[in-house]
Each structure stands twice: as C-alpha cells, then as structure tokens.
Amino acid sequence: MLVVAGGGIFKLPAAAAGVFPEPPTPFQVKWESLELTDVNRMDPYNATHPRRLMISKFSPVPRPACLGTCRVPYMSQRVASAEEDLLDLFVDYISQGKTKWPRGALAESWMQVCCKEVTKDRNNNSVYDDDDGHGHGHVPQKKLPTVLFGSGFNISRLFYSGTAQHLAGMGYEVITMDHPYESNVVEFPSDGTVILGGRPDPANTSALEFALNVRAADARFVLDTLGFYPQRNNTVVHIGHSFGGAAAAVAMAADSRIAGGVNLDGSMFGSVLSTGVAPRPFLLLGSEGHNSSTPTETSWRQFINSTRRRPHGEKAWLKEVNLAGSLHWSLHDFSIFADVTPGLRANEDLVTFFFGRILGSRVMEILREYLSDFVEFALGRSGNEGLLVGPSQRFPEISFL
Template sequence: MKLSHLLPAALSGAGLIHAAVLPAPDSPYKVQWTSTELVDPARPDPFNATHARRIMISRFTPVHPRDCVRTCRVPYMNAFMSSVEDAIIDAFVGADIGWPHGVLGRMELELCCAVRAPHNTNTKVHDPHHHRRFPTILYGTGRNTTRLLYSAAAQHLASVGYEVVVMDHPYETDAVQFPDGSVIYGGRVPRDPDAVEALAAALDVRSRDTTLVLDYLGVGRDEKGVVGFVGDSFGGPAAADVMRKDARVGAGVNMDGMMFGPAVDEGVEGPFLMFGSPGHNSSSDETWERFFNATGENYPRSWMKELSLEGAIHGLLIDFALVADVAGLRGDDKQVVGNLIGTITGARTMEILRAYLSDFFEFTLDGKGKGLLAGPSKKYPEVLFL
C-alpha cells in the first residue's frame, strides 16, 4: 500500500480574503485534521483498469486540550474544489436559488494544528495507528458528493471522542483532488434509482474501499464489530453493504438514503439506525420497509430504530446548513432554504447529530445504555421516533 500524507489543501498558502470561521464545537476534545491518499497496488481501479485503485480520506482525530500545542484556522475547501461544487449546485439544484459562488472557498475550520509528542514512547505523532484509543467511525458520503462537505460534521463528532474518517470514491465522487495535483472526476455511477445492478456494483466498490481504509488504520481482521459507519444518502446503503462484507464494522446509520444492494432483501446482522428527513421513512420508501422486514426475519436479534429530524431536508449530514448560517444566507429572498439547508439551523443540526450519533455508538460499540435512543427527549423535540 502506497501512502501520501498532506494537510488540507491551501493550509500553507496565503490567508483567505473575507474568510468566515465555522464554529468549533464546545466539546471535551480539540480536533486534528489530516488528508491522506491510499493506493492499493494489487487492485485495478474498477472504473479505470489502467491504474491501481487510489482514494482520498479525511481523518479527524480527537486531541486532549493539554496535548494541543497550537490551534489554527484551516481552509474548509480550496478555490478549485469550491468552483467544482458551485457548478454542481447550479446544475442539480438550479442556478437561480441564490447560492453565492465562492462561499465554500471562504469558509475555515478552527482545528488543532500541532500535537505534543507522547512521552516515554518512540511512537511518532503522524503514525496512523497512534490514535486507535478512540473508537473509529467511518463517514460514507452521498453519491457524487465530495468528502470535504462533511468536514464540519466530522469535526463535531470527533470532538466528543471518536476518530472520524470521511472517504472519497474516485470516478463516483464529483471530483477527487490528489496531493500531486491530479483530479479524477466522477459521474460513473448513475443517479437513476432503477439502475439497481449498477448501484449494487458501486456499493461493492465502496465496500472494498472501506476495507482498504480499515487495513490502513490498523484495525485487525480479527477485530469484530469495533467500527461504526454513518452513511449520508447513498452512503446509507453503503453502511449496510459494508456491514455485510467486513465484520470489523459492527454498527451502521443511514442518513436519509434509499436502500440499494443485497441488504434490501437480506438485511444486516447488527444494530442499524435509520435517520430520515420529514416524510422519508419506512411508510413512504418501500426500500426501507423491505430492509426492516428482511433484517427482522433473518436477524431477529438485530437492534433497529427509525428516527426523523424535523426541519431538515435530504443530505442531513452535509455541512450546507452550517455554511449558510455563517455566510448569512438564511435571509436570502431566493430558495436556498428550501433547496439546500432546510429550516433547522446548522448549529442545532450539529448539536442533535453529535448527541444522537454519540449515544448510538456508545450503545452499540461500547455496550453502554441506549441514552437518547431509548425514546423521545424534551431536550431534542425535533427528533421524532417512528
């Protein structure tokens, strides 16, 4: 496996003009962000067999405040990727919704940029296995969606004590930029929900990418059920597919995605949470209903729960709402709210997802109580139990 490490793009460049900082979570840990290229020389790329499979991941690692030597502001997204995302928003949502071009490139995250070396050990701080004391949570992105749009959400979950890894999947993800400056564009996975064979094949690619990531992180093949997987949109069925194919992933979350692949009719063995936007549930989506029924029939001991978040729209895990709040877009006369961010604020969305995902993984990976998953909470009335 060939590895290449880098800090987020443009970190060492000149400061951004008119930058706006996405608020850091008020949580026990600071968070360090690194990006890494992984290459599997034994695996030809399934979309382009002329080269080995190579992917990019973002890694968000908790750091105890006493071990964080220096914090800094890091660009959320470089100008190139910001322009790519602007074009995608125009193409798939509409150029008239009022999304201002360049806003993603003006965002910054406040992160820990220098970590104190551990005492009495020869372990280097950049060692990929050094932070395994934190449970690992993988983030699966939406179809054609860059991992960079999940950076704030990943930072928030990492801040409560999880190692969060967000994955790009080249030739599917809209654009993947590598450390050498090369770019692989996406679009090879169809958007048509009836293209079930092609979508199932794409899920298998994601599952193999996940195995590559877990091997890199040093999670042993004999470590069963120690990793969690949160999938947004198409990442939701990817979570179920990975659970079926790699026993190291023991708990999954589908954030508002239709279900595809073998899991729809065969279910999963292990706890699984379905978190939908208003109106998207097992009563309205037959793939959810089939998945629930198949899991109940084939794995009757599997724990499952279905929740809904009021005021949200599709793409619950994407950072759009937080970006829009910081950029002051909610007062726009056009259609940003209805098309991209919903009526619930980004800060509230982050607070809710951080709380519920943390309790879910404490329950499923650490064997603690159900916490917020036990039933409705007066503190979070926006979350409905279905």
C-alpha cells in the same frame, strides 16, 4: 493574516464569515488528508491504474493537550471552483430556477482545527508537535473507536468535514472517504491529478449496486490500512448520508469488523434489501417526512422487514427516527454553511429547497449526541441505548417511529 496549512500559505478572510465554528465538544479536533493506494486492486472504473483513494482523518485531541488552533481551507481553490460549477446547476434544478448558489462561498470557507498539541516521547516526556495543521506525525498510543463516514452519491467527502469534526469532538476518529469516478471531484495533491465522477448511472440499478460493492471494497481497504484486523476486538461503526447510508449497510454486511451502521436519509439499495444486517444494530435517521411510512419509501420498509425476519430477528436492533424541520441536505455541512455564510439564511428559496428550517448548529448538536450514543451502544461501550431509548425533552425535534 497568513497561516501555513497543508504546505501552502493562505490569506485568511478579513472577518469570521465563512469560518466553521469550533464545535462545543469534549475534545478539540485535528485534521489530516491522506492519499491511499491499493496495490492489490485495479481501479474498477479504470483498469489502467491501481485503486487510489483520498480520505480525511479527524482525530480528537484532549483540550488540555491542544496548545493552538489555526484555520485551514475547507477545500482547495481548484476543487471549490469545480464544485461550485456543479452547485450552480444543482441549486437551479432543485429550486426550479428560483435561486442560485452564492458563487465563491466554498473557496472562502475555513475550518478551525487543532494544529499544535502536547504528545509524549519514548521516555514519556511531553513534547510539542508543531505541525502544519493537519496533525502529521502524531501516532495515537491506543486505537480509538473509529467511524467511517460515507458521502452521498456523486458528493465529495469534503462536504462532510464539518459534520465529521463535530463527531470526532465526541472522542472518535472519523474517516471520510472519496470514491474516485463516482465522487464528483477527487483531487490527488501528490501529483495534481483530478478525477471527475459521474461514472455510475444513477438511473441504472445494476450500476448502483456495482458502486455499492466498490464502496464496500474501499471501506475494507481503509480498515486494512488503518490496522483493523479480522478476529480482533474491533471498534468500528459505519455511518453514511444518502447513498452512503446504503453503502454503510452493504459494507457492514460484507465485513464483520463493522459493529453497527447508520443511514442518514438515504434510500436503501443492494443485497441488504433481502438479507438485512441483523444481529448488528442499525439506525435509520430521516429528514422530516422521510420514513418507512412514506408511500414512496419502499426500500426502508423492505430493509426493516428483512432485518427483523432473519433468524436473528428477535435479537435485531433497528430503530427509525425523523428530524423535524430538516431536508435531505440539512444532514451534512450545508446546514453549517447556511449558518456561517452571510445572506444564506435570508434567502428564502435556499432555506425552502436546500437548507431546511432547522439551524445548522442544532442539526450538528442533534447528530453528534444521537450518533455518539449509537456508537457507544453499537460498540458495547455503554450499558444502554442513551438517547435512542425513546423520545427526549432535550430534543423534541426527534420523533421515533
């Protein structure tokens, strides 16, 4: 079977293996990949050209308005090959040589998205928007609550596409971002340029803080491009995994348009360790055993104390939760990969060192429910904290500290 997606024709896999299931959410989701150029800023890692970004935009579509879905490649063949070279090394390292990444899994993975929807023309008549599967051409009539989703250090935004789809299905526009020269592989389809990452030294604190400030500037540019203006009633929350969680806090502290932030299992870095982020709300969600009580996790304790001791301390909303059965890499698309790719869950070493015991479907259910409740609370769209008020019988895997 052939489908047209993103301007190219792709042969679908013979079976459903490797296809991310459409999330059971109130909305279906369409996907768009965009190149953005900040003509007012030279690239901080390469002053020979303006800063250029790749983002993915996941937008909710009311189920009655989605007339058809199609499968699109999870990532291009070129990026998949480069990423699997890196995964070979990484999985070998974290498993201490006990296992390997299954070569070809990325190139054979697909996402199911809405690619045909009913829209309205200027006369409020229904029209068919039969585009290429990436949602080109549709402009929402009302700005949706927006979630900026930051990737881990030296990690492509594409590894968060499934997670973003689950969250967008709850009714939010979700933007995942690459950060060239830091993100490990960034491909610009317009001219075929590929920029490899690794520029910031992870062992150099100053380099990491510089990278955080670059990410904050990238987030500010993305919000400017999306039409979020200062001093307006903005509806933006910044969520990040790993290093992206620290970047969410730094961007939030630097930009009043961001109403709240979430760190998914990442240590904190930068100025927020001493300033905190109060009075805007912040959530720390850690994998099993990763919390402020962990002897080695001093950054969370410092961030929590700084947030609560500021002048806004009595008004600070900061909560910390743990997800049982999870590992660091459970909290993004690798948990979905483990579910949909034959043989991965059967590999005990991959489960032990990479995926965690909790199923990807359950991770996604927990993330979309808890994160959507946080978004509603942070944006003042709900009158309470929802699931974040305390322990829930529906989700015994979540514990509050």
